[in-house]
Amino acid sequence: MVTRSxxxxxxxxxxxxxxxxxxxxxxxxxxxxxxxxxxxxxxFHTNSPVQRTAALKLRDAVLALRRSGVFVxxxxxxxxxxxxxxxxxxxxxxxxxxxxFAEVFSFMALNHGELSVLVHxxxxxEREDHSSRKAWIGQPWPILLDLLPEDLETVPLQYPALGFxxxxxxxxxxxxxxERRARELEKKIKEEIGAE
Numbered sequence: 417m418v419t420r421s422x423x424x425x426x427x428x429x430x431x432x433x434x435x436x437x438x439x440x441x442x443x444x445x446x447x448x449x450x451x452x453x454x455x456x457x458x459x460f461h462t463n464s465p466v467q468r469t470a471a472l473k474l475r476d477a478v479l480a481l482r483r484s485g486v487f488v489x490x491x492x493x494x495x496x497x498x499x500x501x502x503x504x505x506x507x508x509x510x511x512x513x514x515x516x517f518a519e520v521f522s523f524m525a526l527n528h529g530e531l532s533v534l535v536h537x538x539x540x541x542e543r544e545d546h547s548s549r550k551a552w553i554g555q556p557w558p559i560l561l562d563l564l565p566e567d568l569e570t571v572p573l574q575y576p577a578l579g580f581x582x583x584x585x586x587x588x589x590x591x592x593x594x595e596r597r598a599r600e601l602e603k604k605i606k607e608e609i610g611a612e
Contacts, residue, residue: 443591451537452514453574453581456489456524459532459557462498462506470529471495471508478510481523487516488580502546502560503534511538513580521553528554538581540568 439445458474460467475491482489492509499505512520524533532554536545543564550559576583589597 443594447588450514451539452584453538453571454512454514454517455534455536455538456510456512456520457503457507457534457536458510458528459503459505459507459534467530468497468506471506471531474527474529474531475508475510477527478520478523487519487523488513488578489516489520490575490578502563504557504560505532511574513578513584515580515584524553530554532557534559538571538574540571541566542568 458471460471462468472495475495478489478491481487490511492511495506495508496503497506500507510520521535524535532552534546534550534552534557536550539545539549541549543561543566546559546564547561571582573582575581579585
C-alpha cells in the first residue's frame with residue numbers, strides 16, 4: 417500500500433518499463449509517481465546579443481508575473497552566459513511547482529520566441545529526467561547526459577520553505593473524492609458526446 421508520505425515526500429518516479437504495463441492504469445501507482453516539481457531551462461546562443469537580451473526579458477517577465485500572483489516560478493539567481501554542466505548553451509533555470517506548471521508552460525509556449533526551453537521533472541533520477549522524460553518548447557539542444565547522476569536516492573527538494581511541490585502541506589484529494597469526480601465526469605461525457 418502506498419502511503420501519503422510516500423507520495424509527497426519521496427516519490428519513486430520510476431515510470432514503467434516497456435515490458436511492464438501492469439501499473440499503467442493503477443491509481444495508487446500513478447499518484448505515488450506524480451511529479452510535483454519541474455525545471456524550465458531557457459537556452460540562448462551565447463554569441464547572439466539578440467537572443468541573450470530576449471532571454472533576460474523573458475526572465476524579467478517571469479519575475480514580474482510571479483510578483484503579481486499569476487504563478488509560482490523561481491528563476492535561479494544566476495544566468496549562465498556560457499555552457500555549464502549538461503547544458504550546452506547560455507541558459508538559466510526556473511523552478512516551478514506542479515501547482516503552477518500549466519500556467520508557466522502556457523506562458524513559455526506562447527512567449528519563448530526564438531529561444532529554446534527544456535522542461536523536465538525533478539525526481540531522484542536526474543539523467544532520465546533530462547533524457548526520456550524531458551520536453552522541449554522550441555528547438556531541442558543536445559544534453560550532455562554523462563554529467564548527470566543516474567540515481568540521487570531522494571528527490572532534491574528546492575525551496576522547501578515555500579511550501580509548494582513536494583514540500584506542500586496542502587491536502588490531496590482522497591480516493592473516494594477522486595472516484596466521485598470521475599463518475600460525475602463520465603456521466604457528463606456520455607451525455608455530451610455519447611462516448612465511453
